[in-house]
Amino acid sequence: MGEIVLQTFGLTKAFRGFVAVNNVDLAVRRGTIHALIGPNGAGKTTVFNLLTKFHQPSAGRIVYDGIDITGERPAATARRGLVRSFQISATFAQMTARENVRVALQRAQGLAFHFWRSERALDALDDRALALLADVGLADFAEVRAADLPYGRKRTLELATTLALDPRMLLLDEPTQGMATEDVDRIKALIKRIAANRTILMVEHNMSVVADISDTITVLQRGEILAEGPYHIVAEVPAVRAAYMGGGHG
Amino acid sequence: MSSTLRLFWLFVAAAILVPFFPQIVYPIFMMKVLCYGLFACAFNLLLGYTGLVSFAHAAFLGSAGYVTGALMIRHADRIGTEVAILAGVATAAAIGAVIGGLAIRRKGIYFAMITLALSQIVYFLAVQFRWTGGEDGLQGIPRGRLFGLVDLTSDNAIYGFTLVVFVAGFLLVHRIIHSPFGQILRAIRDNEPRAISLGYDTDRFKLLAFVLSAAVAGLAGALKALVFQLVSLNDVSLHTSTEVVLMTLLGGLGTIWGPLVGAALVVGLQNYLATLGDMVTIVIGLIFIVCVSFFRLGLVGEFLRLRKSA
Ligand SMILES: Nc1ncnc2c1ncn2[C@@H]1O[C@H](COP(=O)(O)OP(=O)(O)OP(=O)(O)O)[C@@H](O)[C@H]1O
Numbered sequence: 001m002g003e004i005v006l007q008t009f010g011l012t013k014a015f016r017g018f019v020a021v022n023n024v025d026l027a028v029r030r031g032t033i034h035a036l037i038g039p040n041g042a043g044k045t046t047v048f049n050l051l052t053k054f055h056q057p058s059a060g061r062i063v064y065d066g067i068d069i070t071g072e073r074p075a076a077t078a079r080r081g082l083v084r085s086f087q088i089s090a091t092f093a094q095m096t097a098r099e100n101v102r103v104a105l106q107r108a109q110g111l112a113f114h115f116w117r118s119e120r121a122l123d124a125l126d127d128r129a130l131a132l133l134a135d136v137g138l139a140d141f142a143e144v145r146a147a148d149l150p151y152g153r154k155r156t157l158e159l160a161t162t163l164a165l166d167p168r169m170l171l172l173d174e175p176t177q178g179m180a181t182e183d184v185d186r187i188k189a190l191i192k193r194i195a196a197n198r199t200i201l202m203v204e205h206n207m208s209v210v211a212d213i214s215d216t217i218t219v220l221q222r223g224e225i226l227a228e229g230p231y232h233i234v235a236e237v238p239a240v241r242a243a244y245m246g247g248g249h250g
Numbered sequence: 251m252s253s254t255l256r257l258f259w260l261f262v263a264a265a266i267l268v269p270f271f272p273q274i275v276y277p278i279f280m281m282k283v284l285c286y287g288l289f290a291c292a293f294n295l296l297l298g299y300t301g302l303v304s305f306a307h308a309a310f311l312g313s314a315g316y317v318t319g320a321l322m323i324r325h326a327d328r329i330g331t332e333v334a335i336l337a338g339v340a341t342a343a344a345i346g347a348v349i350g351g352l353a354i355r356r357k358g359i360y361f362a363m364i365t366l367a368l369s370q371i372v373y374f375l376a377v378q379f380r381w382t383g384g385e386d387g388l389q390g391i392p393r394g395r396l397f398g399l400v401d402l403t404s405d406n407a408i409y410g411f412t413l414v415v416f417v418a419g420f421l422l423v424h425r426i427i428h429s430p431f432g433q434i435l436r437a438i439r440d441n442e443p444r445a446i447s448l449g450y451d452t453d454r455f456k457l458l459a460f461v462l463s464a465a466v467a468g469l470a471g472a473l474k475a476l477v478f479q480l481v482s483l484n485d486v487s488l489h490t491s492t493e494v495v496l497m498t499l500l501g502g503l504g505t506i507w508g509p510l511v512g513a514a515l516v517v518g519l520q521n522y523l524a525t526l527g528d529m530v531t532i533v534i535g536l537i538f539i540v541c542v543s544f545f546r547l548g549l550v551g552e553f554l555r556l557r558k559s560a
């Protein structure tokens with residue numbers, strides 16, 4: 001396995017006295033799919049918010065690619081190639097699928113602040129936007145407004161938009177939540193495929209997805225790490241079986 | 251050319267005819283509509299296309315008016331009118347940068363309240379300074395010569411000039427909305443956290459939108475000072491800031507045409523109901539209540555919706 005690309009030291013977050021994440025030491029290795037699991041309210045999304053700088057930690061440090069990013073602004077961290085998705089699907093509702101992907105492509109193009117230029121300058125990005133949409137099976141939906149897409153397609157669009165940035169590391173918060181089985185299989189295959197040259201940290205409740213594609217699993221409970229390791233080992237830890245596996249999820 | 255722009259040129263063609271048929275529409279009424287229409291377009295850029303509620307827009311309209319007016323009163327013989335206008339616009343943009351810079355860190359209602367508080371400071375300054383004429387405001391502002399050549403004093407000259415400036419301002423706002431920058435603004439309006447997660451420093455985009463909006467509002471204010479040859483405290487007052495909200499919502503938020511239609515409606519009502527005195531405010535208030543209750547998208551917004559569903 002590769003070297004560690006993302007690491008936290010004593011990561012802690014308290015909301016008005018309530019400790020949602022407590023002293024978490026997480027280490028994600030380059031090129032792996034790392035799953036973060038745990039019961040509702042365990043603090044998984046909060047960990048994501050901390051890693052992507054949407055929340056400031058109460059204590060602890062975050063190191064990405066050898067650089068301490070603890071005090072960085074969220075957009076700056078994203079530009080480093082550490083890009084997240086959201087638990088509740090996050091698309092630009094009034095824009096078409098093609099325009100959604102274009103927003104991501106536009107950043108590298110360097111015209112984002114050009115208010116005097118015609119939007120036709122963005123046409124140059126259309127080929128790549130359409131290719132990205134085709135790649136995730138959304139070719140037929142290119143001109144549909146994101147708000148009008150079915151739920152599963154929205155999540156796929158979110159992935160395509162994220163991939164448009166060609167990030168080196170993806171943080172996916174429950175990518176298959178609320179999806180029908182065939183959609184789940186499609187997303188699972190897609191994640192597996194995009195992981196070929198990337199690192200993925202994902203929160204996932206669906207244990208079949210976790211079991212099938214993750215290299216390492218970290219189990220979080222009440223903000224603390226309960227267990228860590230590959231699926232077959234984590235699944236045998238009695239505390240995990242009691243706290244999570246038997247809890248009716250997945 | 252998009253259908254919006256085709257319609258726009260049709261409107262411009264009709265506006266050109268106005269001075270020839272003063273018995274149908276008074277040119278002075280038309281100029282007032284154009285000034286407030288541009289003002290509302292500037293406001294719409296911020297509220298309709300960026301999702302920011304500002305109660306400071308009178309500060310931009312008024313400050314530009316004061317600076318342009320004061321310069322013309324003192325130096326009309328030495329500078330062209332365009333210099334005074336540019337100075338007014340630059341002032342509005344600078345004040346916009348300060349107010350925007352302080353407010354943008356906050357969200358929603360807090361953002362609106364900070365713009366309100368800061369615009370009250372501008373009002374206070376306008377009362378205190380001597381060069382603004384205090385309670386009297388500025389009167390008898392000369393229109394001067396454009397580039398030292400074109401005399402703007404006559405009614406037809408100022409009418410033509412107003413139309414040209416309005417067209418330029420309207421097209422600028424249209425371009426900003428339909429630019430690569432405008433796309434990012436739409437994205438921020440739809441889902442700001444997502445835009446951040448894609449690596450955009452959304453505060454910087456919002457600030458630029460704020461400054462651009464302030465500058466265009468300033469352009470409207472400078473123009474209005476020249477057309478009516480006066481600037482008063484009313485121009486920097488909260489009343490004017492709320493009036494532009496009204497115009498934009500009545501006409502249709504986030505539509506290109508809405509602000510102009512809304513401005514024409516409000517200015518028209520104020521003119522034709524002028525005999526009612528203070529009652530005008532009540533009538534406009536009632537119309538506003540009816541509008542937000544039954545035409546939530548504004549006149550233009552509802553029209554577009556009906557056409558789409560037809
Ligand atoms: N902004 C906040 N303010 C206060 N409390 C919060 C905030 N965000 C999260 N919490 C609390 O922190 C705890 C962890 O929440 P979090 O969303 O991280 O859980 P999760 O593991 O993602 O759960 P789920 O599986 O339901 O998504 C919860 O008790 C939640 O109520």
Ligand SMILES: [Mg+2]
Pocket residue numbers: 044045046087
């Ligand atoms: Mg969560």
